[in-house]
Amino acid sequence: MNNKVKQSKLKILLAISIIMAIGSYFLYFHHLFKQDRDFGFVDTENITMDYTIYPSTIPENQLLRIKEAEKLYHQAFDDQIFYTVRDPDKLVKFIKHAWQWDKNAMPYYYDLLHWHDFYDENKEEGMMSFTEFMKKYRHQLVDNTGKPLVEPVVFKKPDMNIYLRNKFADLKYPKFAYEKGWEFSPCTGNNNEEYLPCTDEQLKESIKYFTYALEDGYHCYEHLTARMLFQEGYHYKDNDFKKINKLTEYRKSLTPEDLKQAIDYTEIMAEHSSIIGILRVTEAYLYGLGREQDLVKAYAWTL
Structure with missing residues (x-):
């Protein structure tokens, strides 16, 4: 009788161990998937949309003019042929402006979010996708004091692009x-x-x-x-x-x-x-x- 009880307990413990292992497996890969998707940005699953138009935290004399923002974006990212990162350093600079509410950079960041999904992993060797860029350079996205920047929540919904453009026009x-x-x-x-x-x-x-x-x-x-x-x-x-x-x-x-x-x-x-x-x-x-x-x-x- 004691042997049967022991065997029963072992089976229960084994079943619990298997369930915990499976749960850990799914949690781990969910974390990896989410990490690949968000790069440590705002959690896309729990968005509370903020419709406030914030002032830029960049000094006014350092803000990009519209032509400067356009030029910097195209120097940093190819959105015409390969949809790859052209110049990581310039892309770091560009994203810093977009994430700190530089109004002239923000619409081009929406373009980047749209086009980078067209990247083909089978493209020529040496090309860098935006996903790879974020994994490698995410730590450089900091403000002038060295504080890590967070991607504004407005970039998490494509429809906000139109909303912001209309608001910027009114401003x-x-x-x-x-x-x-x-x-x-x-x-x-x-x-x-x-x-x-x-x-x-x-x-x-x-x-x-x-x-x-x-x-x-x-x-x-x-x-x-x-x-x-x-x-x-x-x-x-x-x-x-x-x-x-x-x-x-x-x-x-x-x-x-x-x-x-x-x-x-x-x-x-x-x-x-x-x-x-x-x-x-x-x-x-x-x-x-x-x-x-x-x-x-x-x-x-x-x-």
């Missing part, structure tokens, strides 16, 4: 304001060949965002004046650039002050040899729209 960041301006106009028909009249509200929103972009350094005079002057929101009537709007077809709701402002902008374009700018200033003097009618000046602008 008058020029690149995002410029992109936002295109959402409202020009207005196209079903065949997408000819432009249709936009509503005044659409043009108002488009003008607002292009003005934001212009005020902060984007030279988008042509796009802005098109929205100010024409109901279609474009200087041309069609996508093939075969039919152009005449200045006499300007928006009837346009005030004299806004008409003059639009011509002021086109004159800046004309002074920089823009054909559209020269045409509009010539028309302005020819028809007396936004300028006092002056046929001599109209002729002079055509020379």
Whole structure:
């Protein structure tokens, strides 16, 4: 009887040991999987989305300009052919900016998160995937005091990319304001060949965002004046650039002050040899729209 009891206890202990071993096995590989996926970032399984737009912790004089951010991103990562890390040191610098809320770097980091999944492990020898990069260089992602950085939770959901772009546009960041301006106009028909009249509200929103972009350094005079002057929101009537709007077809709701402002902008374009700018200033003097009618000046602008 005692032997049977002992055997029974041994079987129970053996079963418990097997269950514990299997549990440890799954926990271990779950940890590895999660580690590969998150690289020690924010836990993707327990996200509480934070919609706050935080100021950057990087000193203002060290923030990247939009062209600098774009250049640094493309120097650091190949998102065209191999989807690999080009320069680890530059990628460390780029990610530091993105993770510290440098607004101009953040959209390109979203691009990186999208494209790095296209990396093929069978590519040429010596290429480094983003996953490999993070395992090797994660410890270098620190702030100026040496404190480890954490990937902002906003990068854990791709939909947040659109949310942030819209918020940055409203905060008058020029690149995002410029992109936002295109959402409202020009207005196209079903065949997408000819432009249709936009509503005044659409043009108002488009003008607002292009003005934001212009005020902060984007030279988008042509796009802005098109929205100010024409109901279609474009200087041309069609996508093939075969039919152009005449200045006499300007928006009837346009005030004299806004008409003059639009011509002021086109004159800046004309002074920089823009054909559209020269045409509009010539028309302005020819028809007396936004300028006092002056046929001599109209002729002079055509020379």
